[in-house]
Amino acid sequence: MLPKLAIDLLQHYLEEDVRTGDSTTEAIPEIHGLPAVATIFAQSRCVLAGVEEVLALAELVGARGQVLAREGEWVGPSQPVITIQGSADALLRIERVALNIMMRMSGIATKTRAAVNKARAVNPHVRVAATRKTTPGFRFFEKRAVKLGGGDPHRYALDDMVLIKNNHIALAGGVRQAVEAARVNSSFSKKISCEAREESEAIEAIRAGADIVLLDNLTASEIEQLIQSLEELGIRECVLLEASGGINESNIEEYAKTGVDIISLGALTHSFKSADFNMRIDKQ
Amino acid sequence: MLPKLAIDLLQHYLEEDVRTGDSTTEAIPEIHGLPAVATIFAQSRCVLAGVEEVLALAELVGARGQVLAREGEWVGPSQPVITIQGSADALLRIERVALNIMMRMSGIATKTRAAVNKARAVNPHVRVAATRKTTPGFRFFEKRAVKLGGGDPHRYALDDMVLIKNNHIALAGGVRQAVEAARVNSSFSKKISCEAREESEAIEAIRAGADIVLLDNLTASEIEQLIQSLEELGIRECVLLEASGGINESNIEEYAKTGVDIISLGALTHSFKSADFNMRIDKQ
Amino acid sequence: MLPKLAIDLLQHYLEEDVRTGDSTTEAIPEIHGLPAVATIFAQSRCVLAGVEEVLALAELVGARGQVLAREGEWVGPSQPVITIQGSADALLRIERVALNIMMRMSGIATKTRAAVNKARAVNPHVRVAATRKTTPGFRFFEKRAVKLGGGDPHRYALDDMVLIKNNHIALAGGVRQAVEAARVNSSFSKKISCEAREESEAIEAIRAGADIVLLDNLTASEIEQLIQSLEELGIRECVLLEASGGINESNIEEYAKTGVDIISLGALTHSFKSADFNMRIDKQ
Amino acid sequence: MLPKLAIDLLQHYLEEDVRTGDSTTEAIPEIHGLPAVATIFAQSRCVLAGVEEVLALAELVGARGQVLAREGEWVGPSQPVITIQGSADALLRIERVALNIMMRMSGIATKTRAAVNKARAVNPHVRVAATRKTTPGFRFFEKRAVKLGGGDPHRYALDDMVLIKNNHIALAGGVRQAVEAARVNSSFSKKISCEAREESEAIEAIRAGADIVLLDNLTASEIEQLIQSLEELGIRECVLLEASGGINESNIEEYAKTGVDIISLGALTHSFKSADFNMRIDKQ
Amino acid sequence: MLPKLAIDLLQHYLEEDVRTGDSTTEAIPEIHGLPAVATIFAQSRCVLAGVEEVLALAELVGARGQVLAREGEWVGPSQPVITIQGSADALLRIERVALNIMMRMSGIATKTRAAVNKARAVNPHVRVAATRKTTPGFRFFEKRAVKLGGGDPHRYALDDMVLIKNNHIALAGGVRQAVEAARVNSSFSKKISCEAREESEAIEAIRAGADIVLLDNLTASEIEQLIQSLEELGIRECVLLEASGGINESNIEEYAKTGVDIISLGALTHSFKSADFNMRIDKQ
Amino acid sequence: MLPKLAIDLLQHYLEEDVRTGDSTTEAIPEIHGLPAVATIFAQSRCVLAGVEEVLALAELVGARGQVLAREGEWVGPSQPVITIQGSADALLRIERVALNIMMRMSGIATKTRAAVNKARAVNPHVRVAATRKTTPGFRFFEKRAVKLGGGDPHRYALDDMVLIKNNHIALAGGVRQAVEAARVNSSFSKKISCEAREESEAIEAIRAGADIVLLDNLTASEIEQLIQSLEELGIRECVLLEASGGINESNIEEYAKTGVDIISLGALTHSFKSADFNMRIDKQ
Numbered sequence A, B, C, D, E, F: 001m002l003p004k005l006a007i008d009l010l011q012h013y014l015e016e017d018v019r020t021g022d023s024t025t026e027a028i029p030e031i032h033g034l035p036a037v038a039t040i041f042a043q044s045r046c047v048l049a050g051v052e053e054v055l056a057l058a059e060l061v062g063a064r065g066q067v068l069a070r071e072g073e074w075v076g077p078s079q080p081v082i083t084i085q086g087s088a089d090a091l092l093r094i095e096r097v098a099l100n101i102m103m104r105m106s107g108i109a110t111k112t113r114a115a116v117n118k119a120r121a122v123n124p125h126v127r128v129a130a131t132r133k134t135t136p137g138f139r140f141f142e143k144r145a146v147k148l149g150g151g152d153p154h155r156y157a158l159d160d161m162v163l164i165k166n167n168h169i170a171l172a173g174g175v176r177q178a179v180e181a182a183r184v185n186s187s188f189s190k191k192i193s194c195e196a197r198e199e200s201e202a203i204e205a206i207r208a209g210a211d212i213v214l215l216d217n218l219t220a221s222e223i224e225q226l227i228q229s230l231e232e233l234g235i236r237e238c239v240l241l242e243a244s245g246g247i248n249e250s251n252i253e254e255y256a257k258t259g260v261d262i263i264s265l266g267a268l269t270h271s272f273k274s275a276d277f278n279m280r281i282d283k284q
Helices: A004-018 A051-060 A088-122 A139-148 A166-172 A175-185 A199-207 A220-233 A252-257 B004-018 B051-060 B088-122 B139-148 B166-172 B175-185 B199-208 B220-233 B252-257 C004-018 C023-027 C051-060 C088-122 C139-148 C166-172 C175-185 C199-208 C220-233 C252-257 D004-018 D023-027 D051-060 D088-122 D139-148 D166-172 D175-185 D199-207 D220-233 D252-257 E004-018 E023-027 E051-060 E088-122 E139-148 E166-172 E175-185 E199-208 E220-233 E252-257 F004-018 F023-027 F051-060 F088-122 F139-148 F166-172 F175-185 F199-207 F220-233 F252-257
Strands: A035-042 A064-067 A080-087 A127-129 A162-164 A192-196 A212-216 A240-244 A262-264 A277-283 B035-042 B064-067 B080-087 B127-129 B162-164 B192-196 B212-216 B240-244 B262-264 B277-283 C035-042 C064-067 C080-087 C127-129 C162-164 C192-196 C212-216 C240-244 C262-264 C277-283 D035-042 D064-067 D080-087 D127-129 D162-164 D192-196 D212-216 D240-244 D262-264 D277-283 E035-042 E064-067 E080-087 E127-129 E162-164 E192-196 E212-216 E240-244 E262-264 E277-283 F035-042 F064-067 F080-087 F127-129 F162-164 F192-196 F212-216 F240-244 F262-264 F277-283
Touching: A004 A051, A004 A088, A004 A139, A004 C004, A004 E004, A035 A088, A051 A064, A051 A080, A051 A088, A080 A088, A088 A127, A088 A139, A088 A252, A088 A277, A088 B166, A162 A166, A162 A175, A166 A175, A166 A192, A166 B088, A166 B277, A175 A192, A175 A199, A192 A199, A199 A212, A199 A220, A220 A240, A220 A252, A252 A262, A277 B166, B004 B051, B004 B088, B004 B139, B004 D004, B004 F004, B035 B088, B051 B064, B051 B080, B051 B088, B080 B088, B088 B127, B088 B139, B088 B252, B088 B277, B162 B166, B162 B175, B166 B175, B166 B192, B175 B192, B175 B199, B192 B199, B199 B212, B199 B220, B220 B240, B220 B252, B252 B262, C004 C051, C004 C088, C004 C139, C004 E004, C023 C088, C023 D162, C023 D175, C035 C088, C051 C064, C051 C080, C051 C088, C080 C088, C088 C127, C088 C139, C088 C252, C088 C277, C088 D166, C162 C166, C162 C175, C162 D023, C166 C175, C166 C192, C166 D088, C166 D277, C175 C192, C175 C199, C175 D023, C192 C199, C199 C212, C199 C220, C220 C240, C220 C252, C252 C262, C277 D166, D004 D051, D004 D088, D004 D139, D004 F004, D023 D088, D035 D088, D051 D064, D051 D080, D051 D088, D080 D088, D088 D127, D088 D139, D088 D252, D088 D277, D162 D166, D162 D175, D166 D175, D166 D192, D175 D192, D175 D199, D192 D199, D199 D212, D199 D220, D220 D240, D220 D252, D252 D262, E004 E051, E004 E088, E004 E139, E023 E088, E023 F162, E023 F175, E035 E088, E051 E064, E051 E080, E051 E088, E080 E088, E088 E127, E088 E139, E088 E252, E088 E277, E088 F166, E162 E166, E162 E175, E162 F023, E166 E175, E166 E192, E166 F088, E166 F277, E175 E192, E175 E199, E175 F023, E192 E199, E199 E212, E199 E220, E220 E240, E220 E252, E252 E262, E277 F166, F004 F051, F004 F088, F004 F139, F023 F088, F035 F088, F051 F064, F051 F080, F051 F088, F080 F088, F088 F127, F088 F139, F088 F252, F088 F277, F162 F166, F162 F175, F166 F175, F166 F192, F175 F192, F175 F199, F192 F199, F199 F212, F199 F220, F212 F220, F220 F240, F220 F252, F252 F262
Parallel strands: A127 A262, A162 A192, A192 A212, A212 A240, A240 A262, B127 B262, B162 B192, B192 B212, B212 B240, B240 B262, C127 C262, C162 C192, C192 C212, C212 C240, C240 C262, D127 D262, D162 D192, D192 D212, D212 D240, D240 D262, E127 E262, E162 E192, E192 E212, E212 E240, E240 E262, F127 F262, F162 F192, F192 F212, F212 F240, F240 F262
Antiparallel strands: A035 A080, A035 A277, A064 A080, B035 B080, B035 B277, B064 B080, C035 C080, C035 C277, C064 C080, D035 D080, D035 D277, D064 D080, E035 E080, E035 E277, E064 E080, F035 F080, F035 F277, F064 F080
């Protein structure tokens, strides 16, 4: 059940493409009102995502979709994944937007699934998380694709969690000052995370009351050593540890092995390869 | 001078990220109202794009940007490209959105520039064009990035040109029927393009009055032969020829050599690698 | 099938009229929820337009219309053109907006039909086009009315075509400079039109590559002579010729006879006489 | 001081015209950022209106207008009425919308002034009022033009006053029932008007407590006789009398002479002739 | 039949609460799509209001309400007032907003009813009116609650009536000047009200043509005396008298006895006690 | 620095009140453009809130405010708290909205401050929190008022935290099932809270991994006993305890003494008494 916010975005995407109308379809009277069925086929192997979105797009133009493959599952070339019944005009109006969404969301879900599988093979409890490095205006769908791929969406917006980054620390005058201010001035309902670039900062953040420490640009072995120190100090359990920066599919296992709780990757949403889908429309 | 439509999108992107506020910054009183300067640095070699957008974002939060490098030109690692003066709160509010836009637009501009350079090396008049395979809600900026990379944005929306595709031809009952209907029923102010999958269709489209023929999924040698046929029939000059489908950076030269007028690539906007940028904020 | 943009405008028009409610109907309890049928009658002879809009308005308030006469056809006094079933409250809410739209659109369609008939009587291929001299906020419906009258809507907005006018030519430094810049900097998907106030400018525009030359404020005989010159130069076929400025129903035949391709008239949308319609509401 | 509602409408009108940009201006680099001044000239004799709107449009694109002639006063051919300083790009973006508004508003103001002058020559206290037969989405400006012409804008929307029309009377079961219901169920802050098609209805409406009686489609002599009857009954002073239906510039004096308080004319907003204006843009 | 303006507000209220989704419900798969029925129970004795709003909220999320108790009637503790059938997800999404509206509207209706009953016990024709001291963004529903309680909503917005207050009188230079300007410059369709702080001002306002005189912060005995004076002058019948300022449930009878036509109380909307309601959701 | 979301709400509030204009001010020419200064005075003793909002309102109409008293501090009767310079028209347009906001926000801040002071007198670390029982469409400002009063805003919307309530527990099949599902399916970035109506449920929730336990409708002594049990089990420190339900100013100390971490009160936003303010406008 997509929230109204998502339906409004889908409507906005349609209007971006349709504006005053579909000049081509309107110029060909044979198409007007013709009952038709559209079939969307996967053209590459991928983890399917975007099905709810396509169903909602269909509904927005008075058409009705039927699901042939489930979100979050693998589909392969030439596999039909959804059919949509409606007038040919309506189907042609949503074609491009539907494919644009599905190809991106499935690309992200597929990339996320690969990263999760690699990381969990060596650390079954680790979470692979996205970041806010999303396409402006398309974040909701990118985050949802991450979830369908098995990842953690991380915070959605700046008011979702307190996340103290280097710029904040520098301006606030230090890790301890920043975390303590955050504890006093934030609602109890929000978690507090703090970046640390070295062991001493991580310890300072934990002692000041951070719920999460974000280990930024540390190597896997630095993290291993840090965790050992925290365990020796008896403060490992108080906190979630998140590794971030320079992590990709080739080194994610190393990071997962360190025992961190979360590994976050901007590339899940900024450097994925779109999956390939097409739509065939037949008279009915 | 960005249109109001673009400014409204930028505002919408900010609200997607900020919503009820920036919980982190609001929790650290030391930051409130602090005069500061943000510097955006390129972190990878790329064709710069998104500068106008960052200037507009700055203005939306009462800050003021200064340009250090020009859109459409190459920038390299650690090169500062823009500085923004304003309160630290304001700079932190736009940081992520500004970087998210600039990294995507510069990635697209860079990929476009590479394709244009390859194609024009063998055919100086060819145009490299994008498609409508854009990220929903972000099309304006992706098309603008294509232009900054030296490419042709192609049509922006469904009402920008008549483009008769296979689904239309099938539903209309043939190439000739579709093109003729389009000529009668469209405004004189719009061009008419028609897909052709083989020589006979291309000839049929031209004779029916198409301004552009889109050669879909033809090999470079098929296109060469087609052009020769058109020249022999004396109808090459009446029309623009666009090659599309399965073209990428490794085979674009082959296609360019055929003498087509336009080569369009969906990958310019659906499979680019984001360029890397970061922002440093200093007290002033 | 009206685009969402049009439905949103219709909704906006209803809200302009209804705001917090219909004070009259709300004050008379006998009317609340009463099943009723509204009949719209033409009160003057006109080319009918606006039927799709009235159907959409009905749907917006939960009522349902039935069409008794087709758009684009002549209707006469006292002829019922549409009936709408719904609650009396709903019918009273849309009454004024429905009539306001239909009277204007039918007025424009009627004026356009008259102009088209006159012009085509002497030049069967000529197009009669509207301009952008439309009522702000109501353009979509005025352009649609022009189409229903048999006219050409011309460009919808500033990004629909390149149209170089006198102000551009003056600022750019000449016809050739402006047209050449447009060819280089515009997408291949857009046509380029250029105003010309005399023969030499027209020739300059064509040679620089304009797709259309807009002959502004030339007399019919000047245009005839110009066309002859172009034919002698062998460049008549390369271009569409559009006549504009000072043309009305009394001299449109003269212009049509010259052989121009398009005649455009601002008065189609800025000086039409509204057709007359009324609505009767009966208990059911 | 235009309300925000009007500024938002003006912005919406600009976006209707500009959308993704001004393709012509953007294609001609010589124009970009060029300081320029636009001068709007009246081209026909008219009562000037729309100046506030043009100033607001200028402000919306960062330009600045200067007023040369006052709203509500007569201007004549070739008379400059406003100048606007700004970048040439900005001036070209507002040109068409500014002229479209000014030509319509001045047309309405001129037609209203003529009607007011005629009516007041024979009845100095009569008001000439518009109706809700306005262009959807443009009502605010049409009503303001009526005021500038010396007319009364009448109610703006359905919640502005209670106005019981024939459809209401029929559904409510009679004049008395409808007016009494309205008195009980409406706020004391709103006036109650009631249509009457004959003397007996007018008397019934007044006795039931109507503040205004709208005499619909009565001849001037019928109205004269009615007023005499009301005076004899001693109920003329309790009520405002409004004449409506079939009144135009040729018979308005007759109606004014009857002594009615208000004469309303739909044609003020549905059948006016636009005044003529143009804009010249010069480099500065 | 709520106007679209109200439906849009309700949608906006839902989005304020739901934003990107309902994190709790989404995390518990057992709830997804579960058919359920929600029952809203009154928890305190009150005049019921907000039922139409809850029905509309239900419809916005695809659920369907059934009314068990009528708006404007008394309900008591543990009394079910409405049931809603739909998926459990949908019911949980509207729960808080539905209760927030119903508790406030019923609180206002209850307070209004009490005031009306007291006032009418001694003056059966007096109206008890609200003011514009409403919660920003929630005025429509607060005014509707006043009506359901038996009160008069008074003007909805600044353009609903002319109401000359002390600030206007001071700036205009006096009561007479302000009222006369208002008569000349306002539409005949609007009433004119004027504040008076003493007898002489009231008389001045009436003689200048005010339809309503708002007696601000006068004691009940001052009002009594004033009315006597007006009767002696024969101008009592020309005008509605409204008492305002410092009136509450304990002294409203005194004011009602004076014979004023309207008593207005800001506290109806700024100092009410919310009624208590809760919602139980059961599997179906 | 109010977020854009808040500025947009303020603008929306102004338009609710102003719509097509301020009929009174527009009818009195003496007021137009008159330079003036408005002074807002507190009329009752209260904790001041809403100053940022009034400044922003002033800016929206081109006026400029100056702060005389700080938000979060006590002000008393007749104390001027803010002055605003601008045209009289502009000041009259914002008057009612500015006062409506300030009176409500200050009322809430005052009520919150009283509760915080009482609770902290006996438990210096306890937080007093609001709930989501806010006025629809006005939540942002009510939550901000709670913060200015020294309270905790609690979650803003349904996606801010996972809060498992009785309806969820019943539908999910138990406390443990619901909390465990929430842990698996929610982002690590969100806290998980769970309602408990008795000791066993609280223990179950903590053992299943809840970050917060919301003790709903327990007496103070039940809570005391519960905390003792948790301490004996060694699980008190793992969790935040929140007391809610039936707590008000007269019993809040009892609850605070129990040692809970948070006490939440719906009445902070649904049953406050508005503070009293007025505005005087003087010519300048």
